[in-house]
Amino acid sequence: MVKLIQLTVAILLTFSVITTSSQAHAHNRSQSFSDWEITDNIATAVFTAKSREVTRLQSQTNQSLDTLLVSHLISAISVSQDNLPCSSTEVARPIPSALGYVRVRLAFDCGASLGDISISINSFFNVASSHVHYANMSLNGEPSYQYLFTNKQRQHEITNQLATSSHWFDSITQFVLIGIEHIFGGIDHIAFLLALLLLLRSLKALVWMVTGFTLGHSITLALATLGWVIPDLDIVEAAIGFTIALVAVQNIAVLTGKHRQITYFSVAGLLLIVLINLIWNIGLSALSGLGLALFTLAYLWNSADEYLSANLRLLTSVIFGLIHGFGFASALTETGLASAQLLPALLGFNLGIELGQIVIIAVVWVLLQQMRQSRFITDTRLVIDLVSAALCGLGLYWFIGRSYGII
Amino acid sequence: MKSTLGLTTNQRSLTLLICGSILGILVAASDPYVSVSGDTTVVAWVNDTAIGKAQYSQALALYSQEKRSPANAKDRTLVLDRLIEEELLVQKAVNDGALRNNLSVRQRTLQTILDSIQSDAVATNGSNTESSDKALEGYIEQLRINATIEWLSPPSIVKQARQ
Numbered sequence: 001m002v003k004l005i006q007l008t009v010a011i012l013l014t015f016s017v018i019t020t021s022s023q024a025h026a027h028n029r030s031q032s033f034s035d036w037e038i039t040d041n042i043a044t045a046v047f048t049a050k051s052r053e054v055t056r057l058q059s060q061t062n063q064s065l066d067t068l069l070v071s072h073l074i075s076a077i078s079v080s081q082d083n084l085p086c087s088s089t090e091v092a093r094p095i096p097s098a099l100g101y102v103r104v105r106l107a108f109d110c111g112a113s114l115g116d117i118s119i120s121i122n123s124f125f126n127v128a129s130s131h132v133h134y135a136n137m138s139l140n141g142e143p144s145y146q147y148l149f150t151n152k153q154r155q156h157e158i159t160n161q162l163a164t165s166s167h168w169f170d171s172i173t174q175f176v177l178i179g180i181e182h183i184f185g186g187i188d189h190i191a192f193l194l195a196l197l198l199l200l201r202s203l204k205a206l207v208w209m210v211t212g213f214t215l216g217h218s219i220t221l222a223l224a225t226l227g228w229v230i231p232d233l234d235i236v237e238a239a240i241g242f243t244i245a246l247v248a249v250q251n252i253a254v255l256t257g258k259h260r261q262i263t264y265f266s267v268a269g270l271l272l273i274v275l276i277n278l279i280w281n282i283g284l285s286a287l288s289g290l291g292l293a294l295f296t297l298a299y300l301w302n303s304a305d306e307y308l309s310a311n312l313r314l315l316t317s318v319i320f321g322l323i324h325g326f327g328f329a330s331a332l333t334e335t336g337l338a339s340a341q342l343l344p345a346l347l348g349f350n351l352g353i354e355l356g357q358i359v360i361i362a363v364v365w366v367l368l369q370q371m372r373q374s375r376f377i378t379d380t381r382l383v384i385d386l387v388s389a390a391l392c393g394l395g396l397y398w399f400i401g402r403s404y405g406i407i
Numbered sequence: 408m409k410s411t412l413g414l415t416t417n418q419r420s421l422t423l424l425i426c427g428s429i430l431g432i433l434v435a436a437s438d439p440y441v442s443v444s445g446d447t448t449v450v451a452w453v454n455d456t457a458i459g460k461a462q463y464s465q466a467l468a469l470y471s472q473e474k475r476s477p478a479n480a481k482d483r484t485l486v487l488d489r490l491i492e493e494e495l496l497v498q499k500a501v502n503d504g505a506l507r508n509n510l511s512v513r514q515r516t517l518q519t520i521l522d523s524i525q526s527d528a529v530a531t532n533g534s535n536t537e538s539s540d541k542a543l544e545g546y547i548e549q550l551r552i553n554a555t556i557e558w559l560s561p562p563s564i565v566k567q568a569r570q
Contacts, residue, residue, distance in 0.1 A: 055461055245428075252424045396435065397431040397435045
């Protein structure tokens with residue numbers, strides 16, 4: 001009994017560490033955006049940040065968020081040409097914005113010099129080192145290109161030849177970095193990959209799984225980024241949490257052989273969510289809940305048959321990939337992509353996701369192999385049980401929290 | 408096979424799965440992130456509308472100034488209660504369409520918005536009538552840009568009809 005309590009405490013600790021980390025809110029990253037127009041050495045910008053982000057700047061004086069952001073940006077943004085600072089042509093001022101956002105307009109005059117303009121953005125980095133700023137720059141009416149400002153890269157030279165192949169390449173490179181940053185920063189995607197890998201033993205199965213997942217998320221990432229499909233992000237976010245819980249539950253079902261009982265229990269839980277929606281009209285829609293219940297029924301039921309399960313691995317991985325791809329797309333489109341940059345952004349971002357995914361899978365795979373061969377870990381089953389239970393809890397935390405708008 | 412817990416290995420797996428699941432649901436339902444991580448940008452919700460920490464701190468500071476002493480726990484509850492009541496009244500007014508139907512409410516709201524834009528401009532750029540007028544003009548211009556305005560009759564016809 002004492003050991004059971006110890007185990008429960010172990011799950012509790014694992015779970016608490018993950019849920020209380022800032023990344024448990026995987027899609028609440030610290031970020032801001034700006035749109036720049038540079039013509040005849042005059043640079044005008046509209047800076048946008050979430051109100052929540054601006055509260056980080058909260059000072060002792062009780063200024064409004066608009067005033068707070070204006071004061072911050074006056075010192076945080078500077079424009080120069082040939083190493084000479086450009087002067088402000090008009091005072092930075094707040095402009096109307098959507099609910100939950102603050103927008104500020106700034107303008108700089110760089111005089112008559114002919115050199116390339118250099119823009120330095122230092123906003124929010126002193127209060128959030130992981131902050132990312134996406135700036136869309138349009139030079140002399142040309143299609144705009146996006147520049148990424150991070151804690152390490154706070155300055156960019158805006159050249160007069162934006163539409164060259166080197167810029168196309170730069171653009172892809174930037175989005176590769178954004179893709180890598182997204183997958184490493186999105187603990188839900190990592191948790192899902194970990195859950196998928198826990199029981200995989202053969203390299204062939206791994207290849208099928210990775211291929212299916214990549215195919216699936218590439219399809220929906222492209223469809224949503226190009227605007228051909230507009231997913232309901234709340235459902236997507238909840239479904240991502242659900243996939244983690246489902247795969248973790250499947251791991252335990254495979255280990256225990258109690259597929260039938262676990263399937264019934266899981267489907268009953270989902271039907272309860274459907275019922276709650278039908279009675280009180282809250283949370284995940286009844287149709288979505290029914291869809292998930294049907295999928296769970298088929299997925300867990302089939303996992304009882306090892307042969308069938310192995311044959312369907314590619315298909316199920318594609319389905320999981322389709323759901324996660326919409327999540328990736330929301331991160332990409334949130335950056336306010338310029339239309340001219342859509343293709344390099346899509347290619348770069350997907351490549352970044354793949355690179356990050358390969359690194360995560362390789363590390364987890366090696367760790368799992370090491371654990372199985374280790375003399376120090378005598379009960380590998382216990383480790384898999386514990387990790388699966390923690391992942392199931394984490395997946396349900398996201399699924400329930402996001403379904404009911406709690407987190 | 409019996410595990411070290413006196414349970415079979417399968418029972419242990421299922422027990423852990425149930426513990427993990429219950430924990431996940433409980434943690435989500437109690438939203439510990441807000442309290443555990445110190446992320447307290449929202450202090451209360453009134454019918455899905457947040458009362459932000461900044462708004463609360465501002466009200467508390469004003470209250471302390473009036474009282475001329477630091478606010479205690481009772482004062483803090485009072486201030487938050489006041490903000491909640493205020494929000495309830497605002498929601499009632501919005502639902503009843505007071506801003507659209509009540510001329511007095513409409514005029515006072517407009518004046519407050521105009522004052523707020525101008526005072527923000529003064530706070531940022533110092534006391535300068537020209538810059539605050541410019542800020543106001545810019546603000547309205549942005550509203551026009553973002554709005555969809557459709558004239559059903561050309562302005563000249565409307566003018567003639569009025570004459």
